[in-house]
Amino acid sequence: MYVLTIDQRGSSADVDRVPELISALRGLTPAPFERSVGDELQGVVEHAAEVVDIALHALRSGNWYVGIGIGTVQLAPGGSPREGSGSGFVAARKAVELAKSAAGQVPLSVVSGTMGRGREVPPQAREGAVSSANAQAVLRLIGRLVQQRTQAQWRVVDRLRASQGGEGRHGSQKLVAHELGITEQSVSRAVLRSGWQEEWAARPAAAMLLDYAHSQIVHSENEGAR
Structure with a gap:
């Protein structure tokens, strides 16, 4: 399981966006997300993808x-994330604080539950921490592509993704051009400049790194509890 803690940026000068994001996430995961405190939400997610x-x-x-x-x-099954405990929650809190301090970088951080536990860290925990850092690096690279897209590029990307039932494959550029009332060349340029195909090629790599980090960290913690 993965714990995600997501905090609103500049909330003191903005509207409360937590309900909007909670609603949007229902279309991405069956895991419930809830407001934890202030303009922050939290959820426990099973799958890395x-x-x-x-x-x-x-x-x-x-x-x-x-x-x-x-x-x-x-x-507990069906329990509120606010009732949860374990190193995953501690790591998520550390991760969101690190994301806030990542000046000039994509505001995302991945933290291992083994971080800061003393001098002697089991080999599996070390491998998990390294994989967590690698997952963070890949997610920040993809995140940069996502954040730099223009609204015009998003119009094309969103339609291409919808044309494949939510998958990240190429889709029909001719159909999307017709739906948006633009040329196929415009669609092709938007796909190229948006880095859309690169994003979807890299998503499985990020998920694989998260999966591997999880397997190593949780196994190490279970062994340490014996």
Whole structure:
């Protein structure tokens, strides 16, 4: 399980965007997200691919700091994230605080539940921490592509994705050009300049790194608890 803590940027000078994001996330994951405190929301997600979807959706608007915590999670079935415990929650809190301090970088951080636990860290925990850092690097690269897209590029990208039932494959540029009332050349340029194909080629890599980090960290923590 992964814990995501997402905090609104510049909330003191903006409207409360938490309900809007909670509603949008229902279309990306069955995991419930709830307001945790102030202009912050939190959720516990089972699958790494959904973590990638959620993180990039939040980064798209530029309104959020995204913290991803990887570690053990104790949460009753159907329970509120506010009732959960475990190193995954601690890591997510650390991650969102690091995202806030990432000046000039994409405001996303991935933190291992083993971080800061003392001098002797088991090899699997070290591997998990390295994989967490690698996942963060890939997500920030993809996030930069997402954040730099223009509204015109998003119109094309959103239609291409919708034409494939939510998948990130190429789609029909001719059909999208017709739907948007633009030329096929315009669609092709938007796809090229938006980095859309690069994004969808890299998403599985980010999910794979998150999966590997999770397997190493949780196994290490379970072994340490014995």
